[in-house]
Amino acid sequence: MIFIKGSAHFQLGLDKFEQVENLFQKNPNMIGVAFVGRSNVGKSSLINSFYGKKTARTSKTPGRTREINVFSFNLGNVEGPDQDLPPFFFFDLPGYGHAEVSKEMQKNWNILMGTFFEYLPSSVAILNIQDARHPDQKADQDFHQFLKGSPHFTVLAFNKIDKFKKQKERAALQKKKKELFAKYKWVEQIHFVSAESQIGLPQLEQALVSFMLEQYQIQSSPDFPV
Ligand SMILES: Nc1nc2c(ncn2[C@@H]2O[C@H](COP(=O)(O)OP(=O)(O)OP(=O)(O)O)[C@@H](O)[C@H]2O)c(=O)[nH]1
Numbered sequence: 001m002i003f004i005k006g007s008a009h010f011q012l013g014l015d016k017f018e019q020v021e022n023l024f025q026k027n028p029n030m031i032g033v034a035f036v037g038r039s040n041v042g043k044s045s046l047i048n049s050f051y052g053k054k055t056a057r058t059s060k061t062p063g064r065t066r067e068i069n070v071f072s073f074n075l076g077n078v079e080g081p082d083q084d085l086p087p088f089f090f091f092d093l094p095g096y097g098h099a100e101v102s103k104e105m106q107k108n109w110n111i112l113m114g115t116f117f118e119y120l121p122s123s124v125a126i127l128n129i130q131d132a133r134h135p136d137q138k139a140d141q142d143f144h145q146f147l148k149g150s151p152h153f154t155v156l157a158f159n160k161i162d163k164f165k166k167q168k169e170r171a172a173l174q175k176k177k178k179e180l181f182a183k184y185k186w187v188e189q190i191h192f193v194s195a196e197s198q199i200g201l202p203q204l205e206q207a208l209v210s211f212m213l214e215q216y217q218i219q220s221s222p223d224f225p226v
């Protein structure tokens with residue numbers, strides 16, 4: 001079995017759309033996962049939980065991540081990183097739908113994100129994270145309308161599932177899962193997770209690892225244009 005191994009290395013932070021354009025034009029074959037969702041849903045916490053230590057900065061204050069942070073990491077087995085595989089990438093995105101930011105910041109965010117998704121290689125999956133207690137908020141719906149027709153492999157994760165103490169709450173979320181699958185046809189999988197208690201993380205990790213290895217195989221094929 002292949003896992004996300006060792007530590008992640010912070011590569012760079014992007015806060016200008018020209019930097020985003022430049023990165024993807026120079027590296028059109030980057031393989032990885034973009035973590036995107038409303039502010040405070042736990043995007044940075046989930047990245048950290050894959051490494052068992054602090055990599056991405058997290059905070060109680062929504063809007064902590066203000067730029068696109070790029071991390072590289074290795075895949076490997078229990079013995080350690082597989083040196084034959086290339087580095088893979090996680091993109092920690094600033095949260096969307098944050099009401100308290102200024103008009104100017106919102107405009108910058110729109111341009112930055114617009115450029116990001118326009119240039120994002122199809123070898124990068126989109127992991128949309130939502131708060132399990134408040135799924136499918138207006139900002140999430142807007143994001144999915146924006147995503148519609150995108151060629152990217154898209155997965156939805158409901159985070160903070162540890163906050164659910166009652167069976168009734170879990171049942172309601174199961175119902176929501178069905179509803180959202182029907183509504184957002186481009187979503188391939190829905191996971192219930194907790195960055196805090198680690199529930200569901202091995203399954204989510206394997207889904208992301210499978211996607212990344214598949215992309216690596218596609219790019220290693222002799223038919224792949226270089
Ligand atoms: N109970 C619980 N709290 C969580 C979980 N994941 C994250 N949190 C908390 O939620 C808060 C926000 O987490 P972040 O990881 O900073 O959220 P983010 O989505 O990166 O936020 P922005 O960078 O502002 O967009 C922190 O106080 C975390 O400790 C979880 O699974 N369960």
Ligand SMILES: [Mg+2]
Pocket residue numbers: 043044045057058064065092093
């Ligand atoms: Mg963050």
